Amino acid sequence: MEKTLVLLKPDAIQRLLIGEIISRLESKGLKIVATKLTVLNEKTANQHYGEHIGKPFFDDLVSFITSGPILAMVLEGENSVSITRNMMGETNPASANPGTIRGDLALSISHNLIHGSDSLESAEKEISLFFKKEEIINYNLTIENWIHD
Numbered sequence: 001m002e003k004t005l006v007l008l009k010p011d012a013i014q015r016l017l018i019g020e021i022i023s024r025l026e027s028k029g030l031k032i033v034a035t036k037l038t039v040l041n042e043k044t045a046n047q048h049y050g051e052h053i054g055k056p057f058f059d060d061l062v063s064f065i066t067s068g069p070i071l072a073m074v075l076e077g078e079n080s081v082s083i084t085r086n087m088m089g090e091t092n093p094a095s096a097n098p099g100t101i102r103g104d105l106a107l108s109i110s111h112n113l114i115h116g117s118d119s120l121e122s123a124e125k126e127i128s129l130f131f132k133k134e135e136i137i138n139y140n141l142t143i144e145n146w147i148h149d
C-alpha cells in the first residue's frame with residue numbers, strides 16, 4: 001500500500017494544531033503507520049530540503065525547520081501521496097483553497113504548518129531519512145473494508 005511522509009512543522013506544534021491536523025488526515029482514512037516527535041539537525045534538514053539548496057528562502061527554511069520539535073509520520077493508504085498533498089493545499093497559504101489544511105489554518109508561506117512528499121519517489125527517500133524499517137508498523141484496522149473499495 002502506498003506510503004507518504006508527513007511532517008507537522010514547528011509552527012504546527014507551537015500553535016497546538018497537532019490534534020487538528022492529524023484528525024483531518026486520520027478521518028480521511030489514511031492510516032498512521034509510524035510517528036515520532038523529533039528535532040531536526042541541520043544535516044538532516046539539508047538532506048530533506050536538498051532540492052531547494054541555493055534558493056533565496058533556503059537558509060530561513062532550514063533555521064525554521066530545525067528551530068523546535070516537529071512531528072514526523074508515515075501515512076498509508078491508496079494514493080496517500082496525492083491525497084495528502086490535496087488535503088495540505090498549495091504551498092502559499094494565501095492561495096490555498098478553503099477546506100485544505102493550509103487554506104484553513106495558515107497565512108504565511110514560511111509558516112505553512114505541514115510537509116507532505118510530492119511523489120512516490122520522494123516519499124520513499126523521505127521516509128527512509130526519518131524512519132528505520134522496523135519503526136514502520138504493519139497492522140490492520142478492522143474498519144478498513146469500510147474505507148477502501
Ligand code: IDP
Nearest residue numbers: 052057061090091109110111112114115116118
Ligand atoms: P511544499 O511544502 O508545498 O512541497 P516546496 O516548494 O517544496 O513546497 O517548498 C518547501 C517549503 O519551503 C515550503 O513548504 C515553504 O515552507 C518554503 N517555501 C517555499 N517557497 C517559499 C518562498 O517563496 N518563500 C519562503 N518560503 C518558501
Ligand code: MG
Nearest residue numbers: 115116117118
Ligand atoms: Mg515540497
